[in-house]
Amino acid sequence: MRAALLVFLVGMIVAVFPNDLEGQDFGPMSTLPTPLPANLSEFVEDNAKAIELGKALFWDMQMGSDGKTACATCHYSGGGDVRDRGQGHPGALGIFQNLAPNQQLTHDDFPTRKLSDPDDATSGLLRDSTEVVGSQGVHKMAFDGVALGLDGADEVDDCSGEPDFLNNVNGVNVRQTTGRNAPAAINSIHYVDAFWDGRARSDFNGNDPHGQGNLDAAVQKISLDGSICACGITMDRAALASQAVGPPLSGVEMSGEGRQFYDLGKKACNLMPLADQMVASDDSVLGDLAMSGIDGGPGLSTSYVEMIEAAFRPAYWASEAIFDASGNVIGTGAPDGPDEFAQMETNFALFWGISVMLYESTLLSDQTRFDQWLAGNENALSPEEENGLDAFYSGGTECSQCHTGPLLSSATWGELNVDNGVGEGPVVEVDTNGDDGIGDKGFFNIGLRPSSEDAGRANVGSMTWTNAWLSGNTAALPSGVIDPELEVGPDKNTGAFKTPGLRCVELNGPYFHNGSAATLLQVVQFYTRGGDFGHVNPDSVSTYIDPIGKLRNKLPRQMAMVAFLKSLTDERVRWERAPFDHPELRFPNGAIGDTFIVEEGGLHPNESADNMVTLPCVGAGGRTAAMGPVLGFLNGDGSAAGPLGGTDDPITEVACFETSEGVSLSWNTNTTLSMISLEIDHGGFFGTQMIVLSGDVTSFEDPIFRPSVTGYVITPFYQGVELKSAGGFIRRGSFPGQIPHFLRGDMNLDGAIDLADAIDTLQGIFSGGVMACHDAADWNDDGAVDVSDPICALSYLFAGGASPALPYPQCGSDPVFDDLDCGQTNSCP
Numbered sequence: 001m002r003a004a005l006l007v008f009l010v011g012m013i014v015a016v017f018p019n020d021l022e023g024q025d026f027g028p029m030s031t032l033p034t035p036l037p038a039n040l041s042e043f044v045e046d047n048a049k050a051i052e053l054g055k056a057l058f059w060d061m062q063m064g065s066d067g068k069t070a071c072a073t074c075h076y077s078g079g080g081d082v083r084d085r086g087q088g089h090p091g092a093l094g095i096f097q098n099l100a101p102n103q104q105l106t107h108d109d110f111p112t113r114k115l116s117d118p119d120d121a122t123s124g125l126l127r128d129s130t131e132v133v134g135s136q137g138v139h140k141m142a143f144d145g146v147a148l149g150l151d152g153a154d155e156v157d158d159c160s161g162e163p164d165f166l167n168n169v170n171g172v173n174v175r176q177t178t179g180r181n182a183p184a185a186i187n188s189i190h191y192v193d194a195f196w197d198g199r200a201r202s203d204f205n206g207n208d209p210h211g212q213g214n215l216d217a218a219v220q221k222i223s224l225d226g227s228i229c230a231c232g233i234t235m236d237r238a239a240l241a242s243q244a245v246g247p248p249l250s251g252v253e254m255s256g257e258g259r260q261f262y263d264l265g266k267k268a269c270n271l272m273p274l275a276d277q278m279v280a281s282d283d284s285v286l287g288d289l290a291m292s293g294i295d296g297g298p299g300l301s302t303s304y305v306e307m308i309e310a311a312f313r314p315a316y317w318a319s320e321a322i323f324d325a326s327g328n329v330i331g332t333g334a335p336d337g338p339d340e341f342a343q344m345e346t347n348f349a350l351f352w353g354i355s356v357m358l359y360e361s362t363l364l365s366d367q368t369r370f371d372q373w374l375a376g377n378e379n380a381l382s383p384e385e386e387n388g389l390d391a392f393y394s395g396g397t398e399c400s401q402c403h404t405g406p407l408l409s410s411a412t413w414g415e416l417n418v419d420n421g422v423g424e425g426p427v428v429e430v431d432t433n434g435d436d437g438i439g440d441k442g443f444f445n446i447g448l449r450p451s452s453e454d455a456g457r458a459n460v461g462s463m464t465w466t467n468a469w470l471s472g473n474t475a476a477l478p479s480g481v482i483d484p485e486l487e488v489g490p491d492k493n494t495g496a497f498k499t500p501g502l503r504c505v506e507l508n509g510p511y512f513h514n515g516s517a518a519t520l521l522q523v524v525q526f527y528t529r530g531g532d533f534g535h536v537n538p539d540s541v542s543t544y545i546d547p548i549g550k551l552r553n554k555l556p557r558q559m560a561m562v563a564f565l566k567s568l569t570d571e572r573v574r575w576e577r578a579p580f581d582h583p584e585l586r587f588p589n590g591a592i593g594d595t596f597i598v599e600e601g602g603l604h605p606n607e608s609a610d611n612m613v614t615l616p617c618v619g620a621g622g623r624t625a626a627m628g629p630v631l632g633f634l635n636g637d638g639s640a641a642g643p644l645g646g647t648d649d650p651i652t653e654v655a656c657f658e659t660s661e662g663v664s665l666s667w668n669t670n671t672t673l674s675m676i677s678l679e680i681d682h683g684g685f686f687g688t689q690m691i692v693l694s695g696d697v698t699s700f701e702d703p704i705f706r707p708s709v710t711g712y713v714i715t716p717f718y719q720g721v722e723l724k725s726a727g728g729f730i731r732r733g734s735f736p737g738q739i740p741h742f743l744r745g746d747m748n749l750d751g752a753i754d755l756a757d758a759i760d761t762l763q764g765i766f767s768g769g770v771m772a773c774h775d776a777a778d779w780n781d782d783g784a785v786d787v788s789d790p791i792c793a794l795s796y797l798f799a800g801g802a803s804p805a806l807p808y809p810q811c812g813s814d815p816v817f818d819d820l821d822c823g824q825t826n827s828c829p
Helices: 002-016 047-059 239-244 261-268 304-311 348-360 369-374 383-394 457-463 465-470 520-528 555-566 755-766 788-798
Strands: 125-127 141-145 158-161 219-222 228-231 321-323 329-332 427-430 437-440 585-591 610-615 651-659 662-669 675-681 688-694 699-702 711-718 729-731
Touching: 047 304, 047 348, 239 348, 261 348, 304 348, 369 383, 383 555, 427 465, 437 465, 457 465, 520 555, 651 711, 662 711, 755 788
Parallel strands: none
Antiparallel strands: 141 158, 219 228, 321 329, 427 437, 585 610, 651 662, 662 699, 675 688, 675 711, 711 729
């Protein structure tokens, strides 16, 4: 009977205290299989060689019509684009309002929609526009042909400059900018469809982003009898290949208007790969081919022709047939001039898409501290990061409804057929603040802008999964799994965009598809206020985008969530260690000049001279200490809470001091307060309680404190008005009984503070002696053990000096979070 009762009670405890990842069941990202096409081997002879080709193409500046613009130009920093000049686009209105061509962006420009209270969508509007912070591409020009010479192709295509009435400064053309912010390339292999609106389909057709939406797409293949077949192909799970073949032909991103992939193929097959870019001899992929290891020069010791031959099956490149621009065979032998093409040149889109996809499939940021935490290391996250994790997954924020699974995105293959709260299969029920309906899984309207400005997923038209299902075109679905109880309803894809993964998000600003936020705090505040335009499009905006009371005016909680998001950064990405190492890249960051006048000096008359920036090559070991880490947008500044938390904060010096009888909270105030609200969340069965304290109270004793669970929010008020403060969100420890208790000063843990402690500390500092408890040795609790600590101890013992910091004179926990520990057992309770 007692055993049965015990089992019952254990079951009750499990039910009352759920896992921190509420409703989610997943492990580290490294446990996820990498989704690749099942028929990949039909095309690829050698995966490793294809990855070499893909990395070279991705980083090669020669692939742009101007000889300066590579895929990597918009994905060079942590997988994204953090350039800060010339990134403005007028958006739906078509004219610049608050931004201007060639503008130098600063934190003062963000968020682009600015409210008097960032936590309240109904507060006063200080600034707004339709403008987008996108990614600059090429000057406006028309493609005339590949520039061929006796020694091969020129890196610059023959193009004609064209007037650009939008992107110019005082009549001088500057570079065009995309209408959406460049999404991060890292981990992108896991998305079902690619681009913000998912227009790059998972079923690659070997030609363009449209998959089976283009029934005319074909590749030239040698049949078994030696004849040439213009064959249609389909590669599943290949959205990255579909995506990769989009920008190279875009008249905004990389190309003169009108260039085709056979043109790019002819150019590439007559160029030395990375001819003017240094490649490290220890590059994790290209090192063995790097000229830097041979003669110290730039480029690779091979050709794109040789790289394609080594990577792909001969059926797609070995024919001697000559093709015209329409794919017709017009002869055999060597092509003559720019309008005749070899099979390799004709099929260049196929090689480009697959090889770039395979290269990007290696860019997986699966070594984060969050992964360590998922693997069972409870100490991998700091207390503040655990605060943020708790708010993200179980704090009533509903963040994890859209940001699911190890990638923190419901738009991935791993989440497609998982009922993770938003439904199972490619078409799911969509709950909005108006009429409910159906839509494509992983795509949400978050009320960032009115849907009339950018229809998002709905722009894909008949090839959305919802439209395919409604029309009975199940072959266009990435999966046949559809909830049998799903009812037909209104299409809710209008204004919906793909849910981005959040790994390395601190390095990928500016944020959202329109680049409207510069910092993670601005992102958190956007969701705190329930978005900006839910009231304009209530029938489209998801119900998950409602104001979050638990975060509103709770800056400590918001900053804790920012801290958690930063724990999702893989340090290999921050330091560009393999596989995130790369060749040299030179890229434009706006034009030389300002918003009033720019220097001329482009390829064509009335084109601006570029303000070029050089990103040095790095090998497998990554950046050196002298180079410093990747910093993110606007050098990673601006995520702090401003003056709050400093001398202007109404609440300062918050301490959480645990004893054997519970926990003692203490704080100081910097101004007159009429009231202090103390919210205590003990979790589960114990729930949350609100305690109102007088404005002059500066401490509180909590006997019910639960390590790893209990959280405290201290909110100051003056004359009924809530004041913002960064001073009071605390959640302590990992698990009950694992917060070490010690007596400050008793470094050797013998129960007394005496000369032996000072001597042992000095030996630990200068002779490498063992310190039984670093926290106890840290006399002044400054987070470091140095010579000042034993000096203070000696002064206390023999000269009447100051007593040690808490915990003293009784045992307790460290009231300050730091990297020191006290791992050995001692006499403290």
